Amino acid sequence: MPLFLNRSTDTGAALADLFVIVRCDGGLGQATVNGQVDQVTYAKSVAGAGQDRIEALVGGTGNIVISAAPSGTLIPDGQGGTVPINLVGGVTFAPDANGIIQVAYCFDNRMFAFDTGGNRIEFPRSVILFHELAHAFHRANGSFNAGDPEFQAINDENAYRNQVGLTNRDPNNHDGGEGAGNGQAIPGCSGLAPGGGANGGCCTC
Ligand SMILES: [Zn+2]
Incomplete structure (x- = not known):
């Protein structure tokens, strides 16, 4: 599943978030x-x-394209209309006619989700991207749970949350929105940050 960055969006922001996800692994x-x-x-x-x-x-062997989108970017809402991406965090589309899976996520907004106790928790930008890439991963390799895709993606997301010490999300609660969570932050990591645009750089998010 080669992974691509949409050059008409902020590739520096996307690569910075991927760098956080790999914990500043230099390769x-x-x-x-x-x-x-x-x-x-x-x-x-x-x-x-x-x-x-x-x-x-x-x-x-699949093809996944990431678009890092700023607040205000309109995406399909699944009901024939559109919604600003900063209200929902991200979206992953089914493979298009060419088999390409498009992922878009918001990189400049503070968001929250919920833990199993119904408490607000942080939903940092790299976690949003990891979540969308979980959908894309399962679509690309044939393991997509069409009956409950959010349960599947949130469980994957929780593996990353465990790695970086964030409170787990309730896999049965897909709600969330704009605003503060519980104040947790992903620990910084050190390494040579990839170059990029104004939103590149690493690793305070
Ligand atoms: Zn999802």
């Missing part, structure tokens, strides 16, 4: 394919939920 990079996409490259040096998932996405 992450991007290579220009054409005017439309860059391909993500990754040589894993340390195992972990984040690193393992990105390695699997980079090394497979």
Whole structure:
């Protein structure tokens, strides 16, 4: 499942969030394919939920394209209309006619979700991206749970939350929204941050 970045969106922001997900593992990079996409490259040096998932996405045979979208970007709401991406966090589309799976997520908004006690918890931008990539991963490899895709993606998301010490999300509660959670933050990691646009750089999110 090669993993790509949509060059008409903020590839620097997307690569910065991927860098957080792999916990600043240095073997992450991007290579220009054409005017439309860059391909993500990754040589894993340390195992972990984040690193393992990105390695699997980079090394497979499907095609997944990430768009890092700012607040206000309109996306389909699934009911024939549109909704600003900052209200929902992200979206993953079914494979298109060319078999490409499009992922879009909001990178500049504070969001919350809920734990099993119904309490607000943080939903940081790299967690939003990891969540959407979970949907994409399962669509690409044939393991997509069409009956309960959110339960499946949130369980995957919780593996990454465990890795970085964030309170787990309730896999039976897909709600959330804009605003503060419980104040937790993903620990910083150190390493050579990939270059990128104004929203690149690492790793305070
Ligand atoms: Zn989801």
